[in-house]
Amino acid sequence: MLVFNCTKAAAEFFSVTRKGEVLSCLEAAPHKTIAESVEMPVFPADVEPHEHDGTQWHWVVHCVTVKRKKYLLVMDYVSRYCITFLATKKGDEINFLNTFEQMLKSNVEFLAELAGIDSVEVELALEQYDNKYNTCAFHARGDRSVQGHLNDVAWHLERQCFEEGMLLEPYDWTAFSAFVGQIPRNAKGRGKHFFPNKAFMDVWLQDIGVNNAVDDLSNIVFLSDYRK
Structure with a gap:
């Protein structure tokens, strides 16, 4: 189950x-904080908790506005990997979910x-994801630590749009997401800095089921239908 916790701007x-x-x-939201929901998952009444693990x-x-x-x-x-793309139609969560899934898979690939x-194993992992x-569920709830990292992504997005051009195409969105994903992050409870690119792929491969070890991406610098 995908849970989208929305900041005030996104709400x-x-x-x-x-x-x-x-x-x-x-x-x-079932809990005040995301951390509580991660530790003690609560599912909507119409969702069987034991389905799909x-x-x-x-x-x-x-949500941010640039130009x-x-x-x-x-x-x-x-x-803390951030998938960035042009906003879909306001109030249309179905359009959002279709775009999000397309971009999620594009970023993974x-x-x-x-x-x-x-590539064959990646396709198998994407099928397992499906x-x-x-x-999914949408909640009006944020997180201070995540917001700090989102603000940093927003800063880089604004700089990119004003200095190098707007991000208007899917490939540009994917490349930008990967670019900011190589910036080291830190979070409470983690002993050292980590790199979102590598952390994202580690989580994806461990959770979805591809067994290949992931190379260290920390030093790389580079700019579905809705189912419910």
């Missing part, structure tokens, strides 16, 4: 007002190729 993006009524895909994958979604264009920054809570992982993550 506003996922909400629209029609005929005086606010419509939103957001629902009340009862796994929850937490992301934090943020009058809105971008969505979707950061993996654990690895991009990093896997750099790591020298066999089988394992087929429902």
